[in-house]
Amino acid sequence: MPRPYHRRKQRYSCPQCGLLVLNHLSPSHAKGVYHRYPKKVRTLLATDCPNFAEVARRLGVTRQYVSQIAAQIGIPKGRKTWTPEQRKAQALERNPLLAELVQEAEKHGLRPELVRAKRKRKGGPYLRREIQIGKSRCGIKKLFHTYRDLYYLSRPSQRHWDFVLGKLPSGWMVIPRKKFPKRSTGFIVGREKRTSGARSHRHDWPHYLNAWDLLHDS
């Protein structure tokens, strides 16, 4: 059986948000982001966001939903895409650790370059935890100590990384990936190695602390 009922119903403007609806009290409309925050959505669509995907991200909804709303309130499609500069600024703004690393590396005379996510079309976003410095691909990690000042590190699974850059409160560890033991290791900054041999997680790697020179050479 067809359901002519839906066809006969007239759309009207929601008294609260002004969107054309069949029933402004229905959950699908009343719980929608536009009904709840019409001003915010309009502002985002009108000004600061360059595309629907970004508006969707900020509102926590799908891009399709945003594009539906945009069509209903008369915002044209085909808006401008992000320039690489905007993309970079976005990546740095979203990833404080990445931003911190870029600053620190530049301070040491290096030229870090953000790396685009692979298999994405041109103009896609940049990776958050990876960076290119000279010829070296570097992974970025924040390091946490387990007890006192012993840090644990596992061998990174990303084979294409040449270095791991690990953030400590006292600076950055610059560790060549090939120096990692097979599984994990631990180190204590600023202390000489006491035990030798079997206790492999008592490696002390103080010489990798702020060893930016390694990246100059590579």
Ligand SMILES: [Zn+2]
């Ligand atoms: Zn409404």
